Amino acid sequence: EPASLLEAPATDAAIFAAREPVNEVDVWVRRANGALACFVTTAVPLFADDGTWRGARGICRNVTAMHEGESALARAQARERLMAYIVRTVRDEIEPAKMLEAAATATARALDADCCRIFRVDEDGDHALAASRGADIVHAGTEAALLLRAAPDGRPLAIEEDGCRLLCVATSYRERVNGALLLARGAAAGAWAAEERALAGDVALQLGVALAQIQNQLRLEALSRTDGLTGLLNRRAFNAELEQRLARGGAAGALFYVDLDNFKPVNDVLGHQKGDEALRAVARMLADSTRPGDLVSRLGGDEFALWLERTDAGAAGGRAQELLDASSVLQPYSGDPARPLGISVGVAVFEPGGGETLEALTLRADEAMYEIKHNGKAGYVIAPAARRAPAATERRTA
Numbered sequence: 001e002p003a004s005l006l007e008a009p010a011t012d013a014a015i016f017a018a019r020e021p022v023n024e025v026d027v028w029v030r031r032a033n034g035a036l037a038c039f040v041t042t043a044v045p046l047f048a049d050d051g052t053w054r055g056a057r058g059i060c061r062n063v064t065a066m067h068e069g070e071s072a073l074a075r076a077q078a079r080e081r082l083m084a085y086i087v088r089t090v091r092d093e094i095e096p097a098k099m100l101e102a103a104a105t106a107t108a109r110a111l112d113a114d115c116c117r118i119f120r121v122d123e124d125g126d127h128a129l130a131a132s133r134g135a136d137i138v139h140a141g142t143e144a145a146l147l148l149r150a151a152p153d154g155r156p157l158a159i160e161e162d163g164c165r166l167l168c169v170a171t172s173y174r175e176r177v178n179g180a181l182l183l184a185r186g187a188a189a190g191a192w193a194a195e196e197r198a199l200a201g202d203v204a205l206q207l208g209v210a211l212a213q214i215q216n217q218l219r220l221e222a223l224s225r226t227d228g229l230t231g232l233l234n235r236r237a238f239n240a241e242l243e244q245r246l247a248r249g250g251a252a253g254a255l256f257y258v259d260l261d262n263f264k265p266v267n268d269v270l271g272h273q274k275g276d277e278a279l280r281a282v283a284r285m286l287a288d289s290t291r292p293g294d295l296v297s298r299l300g301g302d303e304f305a306l307w308l309e310r311t312d313a314g315a316a317g318g319r320a321q322e323l324l325d326a327s328s329v330l331q332p333y334s335g336d337p338a339r340p341l342g343i344s345v346g347v348a349v350f351e352p353g354g355g356e357t358l359e360a361l362t363l364r365a366d367e368a369m370y371e372i373k374h375n376g377k378a379g380y381v382i383a384p385a386a387r388r389a390p391a392a393t394e395r396r397t398a
């Protein structure tokens with residue numbers, strides 16, 4: 001009540017019962033709607049001739065908006081410091097996977113989250129986990145539903161479910177959603193404050209750009225590693241991967257060099273477009289003939305290569321024959337019925353522990369392939385074992 005402001009206070013320094021001058025003191029009051037307001041108040045005491053205190057006179061100035069602005073500025077500055085910390089942490093990483101892991105760790109720390117997960121939208125439009133930090137405290141079904149509910153415009157979505165307080169923000173780049181940021185902490189930690197939601201939104205903006213850059217980088221890496229026509233590994237990527245596998249040792253493996261028979265008539269008679277279709281058909285046939293962990297490459301032109309894991313000398317012949325049988329699907333692409341499109345295969349089996357280099361292995365496979373090319377085609381040759389006499393060559397024809 002207004003009258004209560006004039007009641008004698010416990011101290012003579014109270015503004016509305018000032019016994020001494022009061023200069024620019026903040027006074028907080030509550031409005032009728034419950035909101036707080038701040039007034040800067042200056043007052044002087046009033047005394048009678050006999051020195052009796054009679055009251056106080058003063059002026060007030062409403063500075064609520066100014067305080068709110070200062071508070072907002074302080075919050076913005078704090079948010080900027082946290083964002084700078086997150087950006088600095090991410091910037092120090094070069095590898096895309098480590099970059100996102102660093103972002104998840106820094107974000108979890110900045111927002112006091114028990115769990116931070118970063119998702120990217122894959123080619124099928126699904127959310128794929130890209131990075132994670134902290135305990136996995138979110139139920140999979142709840143997580144999937146929350147990701148679907150995340151607003152495309154980047155507005156943070158905060159809910160409480162399964163004993164967790166969850167905060168989810170969609171990430172985007174050029175107005176296209178490309179991922180999401182999901183934060184979680186125990187219910188006892190309290191609801192997500194407005195400043196925390198705002199910071200999560202800021203982080204999501206940065207992540208949207210980072211995810212787009214990472215996606216472009218991965219796309220460029222894929223282009224540098226794959227053959228543009230068939231999508232298979234190119235020669236450089238195939239050799240680099242195979243060299244690493246040979247260095248690791250382990251079980252035996254077999255290198256297949258595959259060369260097309262009678263490919264020139266396809267281009268000469270049916271045209272290069274049909275030739276490209278034939279090459280893509282070869283790529284599909286080879287990919288269908290391999291298992292997870294095997295490698296398939298187009299080395300260039302009409303030459304291809306396979307690396308078959310865990311394939312010793314005893315199994316190599318059977319796999320080569322299976323490949324020859326599968327090559328019957330290429331006959332419709334033949335440019336001349338008298339010279340059907342087919343394959344010749346040279347095989348070199350790698351025995352771990354023998355010290356054979358990649359160069360020596362590929363030379364054996366290449367020589368085996370040319371041996372069958374010059375001796376009837378449409379078959380396979382298994383090269384002699386490393387440092388074995390050429391007389392041991394095994395020759396088979398289809």
